[in-house]
Amino acid sequence: xxxxxxxxxxxxxxxxxxxxxxxxxVTDLFDAYEPSIRALAGADxxxxxxxxxxxxxxxxxxxxxxxxxxxKAIDWLSTFPHVxxxxxxxxxxxxxxxxxxxxxxxxxxLEPDDDSPFRTLRGNR
Amino acid sequence: xxFQDAARDARTVVYAGIQADPLVARAAALLAEATTxxxxxxxxxxxxxxxxxxxxxxxxxxxxxxxxxxxxxxAELVLAASLQIAERGEAARSQYRGAVVEELTARLLAxxxxxxxxxxxxxxxRRVLFDGVRAEIHPxxxxxxxxxxxxxxxxxxxxxxxxxxxxxxLDDARAHAADEDVRLHVAIVVFDARPSCELRLDRSTANxxxxxxxxxxxxxxxxxxPIRATS
Numbered sequence: 001x002x003x004x005x006x007x008x009x010x011x012x013x014x015x016x017x018x019x020x021x022x023x024x025x026v027t028d029l030f031d032a033y034e035p036s037i038r039a040l041a042g043a044d045x046x047x048x049x050x051x052x053x054x055x056x057x058x059x060x061x062x063x064x065x066x067x068x069x070x071x072k073a074i075d076w077l078s079t080f081p082h083v084x085x086x087x088x089x090x091x092x093x094x095x096x097x098x099x100x101x102x103x104x105x106x107x108x109x110l111e112p113d114d115d116s117p118f119r120t121l122r123g124n125r
Numbered sequence: 126x127x128f129q130d131a132a133r134d135a136r137t138v139v140y141a142g143i144q145a146d147p148l149v150a151r152a153a154a155l156l157a158e159a160t161t162x163x164x165x166x167x168x169x170x171x172x173x174x175x176x177x178x179x180x181x182x183x184x185x186x187x188x189x190x191x192x193x194x195x196x197x198x199x200a201e202l203v204l205a206a207s208l209q210i211a212e213r214g215e216a217a218r219s220q221y222r223g224a225v226v227e228e229l230t231a232r233l234l235a236x237x238x239x240x241x242x243x244x245x246x247x248x249x250x251r252r253v254l255f256d257g258v259r260a261e262i263h264p265x266x267x268x269x270x271x272x273x274x275x276x277x278x279x280x281x282x283x284x285x286x287x288x289x290x291x292x293x294x295l296d297d298a299r300a301h302a303a304d305e306d307v308r309l310h311v312a313i314v315v316f317d318a319r320p321s322c323e324l325r326l327d328r329s330t331a332n333x334x335x336x337x338x339x340x341x342x343x344x345x346x347x348x349x350x351p352i353r354a355t356s
Contacts, residue, residue: 024326025324032320052183060169075172076172
């Protein structure tokens with residue numbers, strides 16, 4: 001499943017890099033995210049994917065497979081990894097504005113990205 | 126230093142019509158209350174090829190699947206508004222998306238309760254004028270017009286919107302304000318993932334050391350007062 005997501009991501013990058021002036025950015029996005037997508041497979045090798053998880057990744061692979069506009073492909077190079085990460089177990093249920101330590105509104109100001117579901121994809125940066 | 130309404134040309138008149146569309150206000154209101162995952166859903170659906178909701182429910186099982194009943198209703202509203210924007214067509218949807226990010230930014234800024242800038246007017250499409258400095262071409266999308274702690278925000282749908290012109294204008298404004306002994310907080314709000322924004326910024330030769338980045342994951346920080354640059 002993750003291997004198919006990586007293949008789809010590579011195909012998307014191939015389309016995106018036809019926008020010549022954005023070649024560097026496309027390359028940077030691919031180099032940053034492709035290993036992160038690949039790492040999702042190794043995050044917990046013992047866990048079998050659920051049917052909804054498989055369906056979600058299948059659907060988003062199908063979605064980017066429909067893209068023909070290279071400019072839209074660039075946008076999706078940023079979006080696709082996060083959608084896949086979310087489908088495969090991101091930390092997504094915390095309400096926006098609630099700190100990771102449980103502090104609610106009125107508590108200490110949030111550090112940017114404390115509520116990010118993308119931590120896995122960023123290598124917990 | 127002072128703020129001024131931007132001059133209205135044909136483009137801005139057309140765009141003002143989009144900004145005033147109730148769909149923009151509804152989408153922004155929903156996104157102001159959304160989780161980060163719901164905002165990711167909105168980003169994906171507004172930029173998707175398919176506009177049938179069932180596809181997007183399958184792509185986001187954590188929002189619409191079993192065990193998500195409480196959040197599901199709000200996610201459904203976010204999805205419906207996002208797909209309405211997507212259905213406007215490729216040409217119009219990019220303008221709608223931009224207008225939504227601007228409106229969302231203004232709404233989140235307006236939530237400040239007790240900060241020192243909470244009573245400052247929040248305005249749209251404003252220029253900042255400095256003594257002896259030629260006026261900027263492009264207005265700022267959102268401004269917080271506090272006498273003591275003014276703020277200006279440029280809003281972008283995606284990280285690709287971060288470019289040297291935007292960064293230079295923000296940094297120039299900050300520098301000109303400093304020349305007048307005013308600490309102007311400048312930031313770029315991007316409805317995109319922070320790593321994608323940082324990649325863009327890392328390649329930019331424009332000075333952005335004094336410019337904050339507010340990315341998709343940290344939008345709620347706008348409600349807590351100016352945050353320090355993390356770039």
